[in-house]
Amino acid sequence: MSVRTVLFIGLAVVALVLVGALAVDISRRLRACARPHGSPVAATIAIAIGFVTNFFDTLGIGSFATTTSLFKFLRFVPDERIPGTLNVGHALPTVVEAAIFIGIIAVEPRTLISLILAAVVGAWLGAGLVARLPRRYVQIGMGAALAAAGALFIMSNLRGSQFGLSGTALGLDGTRLAVGIAVSFCLGALMTIGIGLYAPCMIMVSLLGMDPKAAFPIMMASCAFLMPVASMRFIRYQAFSIRAALGLTLGGVPGVLIAAYIVKSLPLAEVRWLVVVVVLYAAFVMLRSAVRRAARPDSEERLVTAP
Numbered sequence: 001m002s003v004r005t006v007l008f009i010g011l012a013v014v015a016l017v018l019v020g021a022l023a024v025d026i027s028r029r030l031r032a033c034a035r036p037h038g039s040p041v042a043a044t045i046a047i048a049i050g051f052v053t054n055f056f057d058t059l060g061i062g063s064f065a066t067t068t069s070l071f072k073f074l075r076f077v078p079d080e081r082i083p084g085t086l087n088v089g090h091a092l093p094t095v096v097e098a099a100i101f102i103g104i105i106a107v108e109p110r111t112l113i114s115l116i117l118a119a120v121v122g123a124w125l126g127a128g129l130v131a132r133l134p135r136r137y138v139q140i141g142m143g144a145a146l147a148a149a150g151a152l153f154i155m156s157n158l159r160g161s162q163f164g165l166s167g168t169a170l171g172l173d174g175t176r177l178a179v180g181i182a183v184s185f186c187l188g189a190l191m192t193i194g195i196g197l198y199a200p201c202m203i204m205v206s207l208l209g210m211d212p213k214a215a216f217p218i219m220m221a222s223c224a225f226l227m228p229v230a231s232m233r234f235i236r237y238q239a240f241s242i243r244a245a246l247g248l249t250l251g252g253v254p255g256v257l258i259a260a261y262i263v264k265s266l267p268l269a270e271v272r273w274l275v276v277v278v279v280l281y282a283a284f285v286m287l288r289s290a291v292r293r294a295a296r297p298d299s300e301e302r303l304v305t306a307p
Contacts, residue, residue: 003112007098007102008102010225011095011098011225014095014229015095017228018088018092018231019092021232022235022242022246026242029242042243042244046244046247046250046251047247047248047250049247050089050247050249050252050255051251051252052066052251053066053067053070053252053255054090054093054097054251054252054255055255055256055263056259057093057097057198057256057259058097058100058256058259058260059263060198060202061198062198063086063090063093063094064086064090065150067086067248076244077241078241081240083193083234084237084240084245085241085248086248087191087192087230087231087240088240089244089245089247089249090223090248090252091249092252093253093256094220094223094227096256096257097220097224098221098223098225099224100256101216101220101221107217107218108170108171108172111171111172111173111177112217112218114177115181115184115218116218116226118182119184119185119188119191119225119226120188120225122184122185122187123191123192123226123229124230125189126188126192127192127229127231127232127234129192143284147287168210168211169210169214170210170211171210172208176208176209179208180208183200187201191223192230197219197222197223198223201215201219201222205218
């Protein structure tokens with residue numbers, strides 16, 4: 001059995017486990033509340049956000065920073081639930097992305113498996129911590145995460161996807177592999193508070209001398225395995241918005257398929273600079289909310305809610 005086949009089976013397993021966990025959670029919520037709450041408008045907004053962010057995610061923009069920014073601008077999800085909603089809602093679209101890119105680009109098996117496992121372990125440990133943090137600490141963490149994402153986007157825009165390097169390797173060994181494992185572990189943990197893995201992974205892969213295109217199966221497969229794992233802990237602690245997460249999933253899967261098989265590529269330079277502006281502004285708003293948290297009740301922080 002080839003490594004690709006094992007990965008495809010693994011993706012199917014984690015997807016089914018996540019779907020099962022969501023089904024149990026939805027059933028429990030329905031039993032606890034006889035009358036459904038929320039609005040069709042909120043559901044439509046969530047699906048639209050899922051479609052747009054995962055469409056550009058497939059083309060290499062990333063989805064976490066853009067989704068967080070939209071959630072914050074629309075006051076759509078309580079700040080402390082954004083990390084969990086990102087991981088739960090984007091998990092299944094990312095599984096679809098990973099299946100597509102694992103089939104297209106061949107990365108040396110030991111490197112691919114090692115980096116995936118390191119990211120998954122980091123996500124498991126990180127999710128347990130983030131799911132129990134108070135809102136103010138989540139706001140501070142996500143504000144810092146957005147600022148870091150904005151800096152990474154600027155680096156990518158100014159220096160290009162290869163960061164001045166022209167590596168051709170599709171695998172790592174020795175010290176470079178050890179460094180890649182350590183960095184992947186940290187990136188997996190940071191994913192749980194809202195720092196997307198794509199831009200940092202692209203930087204890591206390029207600096208380690210690999211072909212930048214190798215970043216796509218590495219980062220997408222890592223996310224596809226770590227996000228369902230992290231999601232299980234967010235679901236356990238009820239630290240996410242169920243309607244927003246389902247909207248991201250329902251809109252995200254078709255967005256991935258259209259981007260991968262119909263659009264395939266777009267001139268994204270202008271889009272990346274727009275993302276920088278949006279993300280940095282969202283970072284400012286998130287940090288300002290943390291500063292004002294003590295004086296602002298929760299009821300004043302949301303316009304359109306997605307319970």
